[in-house]
Structures are given as C-alpha cells and as structure tokens.
Amino acid sequence: MTDTIIPGYTYGTAHVGPSPIKVEELDELKKALLFTEEDERYLRMAGQVLEDQIEDVLDVWYGFVASHPHLVYYFSDGKGNVNKDYLMAVRKRFGQWILDTCNRPYDQKWLDYAHEIGLRHHRSKKNQTDNVRSVPNINFRYLVAFIYPITATIRPFLEKKGHSAEDVDRMHQAWFKSVVLQVALWSAAYVKEEDF
Numbered sequence: 001m002t003d004t005i006i007p008g009y010t011y012g013t014a015h016v017g018p019s020p021i022k023v024e025e026l027d028e029l030k031k032a033l034l035f036t037e038e039d040e041r042y043l044r045m046a047g048q049v050l051e052d053q054i055e056d057v058l059d060v061w062y063g064f065v066a067s068h069p070h071l072v073y074y075f076s077d078g079k080g081n082v083n084k085d086y087l088m089a090v091r092k093r094f095g096q097w098i099l100d101t102c103n104r105p106y107d108q109k110w111l112d113y114a115h116e117i118g119l120r121h122h123r124s125k126k127n128q129t130d131n132v133r134s135v136p137n138i139n140f141r142y143l144v145a146f147i148y149p150i151t152a153t154i155r156p157f158l159e160k161k162g163h164s165a166e167d168v169d170r171m172h173q174a175w176f177k178s179v180v181l182q183v184a185l186w187s188a189a190y191v192k193e194e195d196f
Helices: 023-032 037-050 054-066 069-075 084-103 108-121 140-145 147-152 155-161 165-189
Strands: none
Touching: 023 108, 023 165, 037 084, 037 155, 037 165, 054 069, 054 084, 054 147, 069 084, 084 108, 084 165, 108 165, 140 147, 140 165, 147 165, 155 165
C-alpha cells in the first residue's frame, strides 16, 4: 500500500500484537454497522479518489486540530509546548491510515493493526512509537468525537473526481461506517476486557 518507509508504521509485522477481537467478532460488528461487501467496493473507489489528495485532507484535519488548543494539547508536553516533530511523524501514518482504511482487506492483519492504533492513543503505548515526551493519554471522548469531523470533512474530497452524487453518497457512507468500526475497535484499549 505504500512504497516509502514510514517510521512507526508496523502494519503486518511482528511488532504488532494480536487483537483481542477475533475475525468472527469483527464480522458480527460489521453486521451491527450494516457494513457490507458493497461498502468494501465503495471504499476501494474512495481510495482511488483520495490517493492523490492525501496531503490536502491532512491539511484540513491538522488545521482543525491546530485551531483547538485542547486538541493540539495531545501533541504537547502538557505545558503548552507542542512537539512539531511528533505532529509530523503522526501525520505520515495518518495519511497511510486513509489508504489502509480504503484499500486493505479487513482481515486479521488489519484487525491487529487497528488494535495497535488504539493502544497508541491510550496510555498503554502513547508516545512509545516516536519516543517522545508528551501527555500520556488521549482522552477516549475525543476518539468518539472525532468520528464526525473525520467523516464530514472527507466528503468534499470524494466529490472532486466527477463521480455521480449516488457514488459519492455511497463512498461517504462506507467511509463513515469504517471510521465508526475502527473507533469501536480502538476502544478496546480503554474498556475493561470483560466489558468490551
């Protein structure tokens, strides 16, 4: 999915532990989200639409984070000093996440890496990937809250390649379902195992 080495991007490697969720449970979660093979097809279409717009998407998302001190805080030392190198390192992986969301099969490797992403937001592994000194945890409420801006702001990019309104709607809905699915998986790091 990527031709360049992205520091800290460990998809499909031995550096990624197993997800506590089994593939069968992932399938049940997808059914609860009404996520179907049609959504997979429209995500692939979205991947083609977005692949040359990744930096523009990230500019919008990073602009949003930077405009809110309580969000950029998670890239700081907790005293107002933002680590720009940390922001840029995460940005590269965030761009790859867009491509992975659209193009990767949602199999065991994908499931394991989704769990890894959750751990990297939680005190379990936050800051370890980039070996930085930053606040130790991203509050769970912001993972959930980010579903909306990450979904709403992607639509204008999906509209840029001349697809029909119906295709844009379907790509957007598939994206929305996938983001909800992934946030549900990331939450495993925050929820007691017996409650997850």
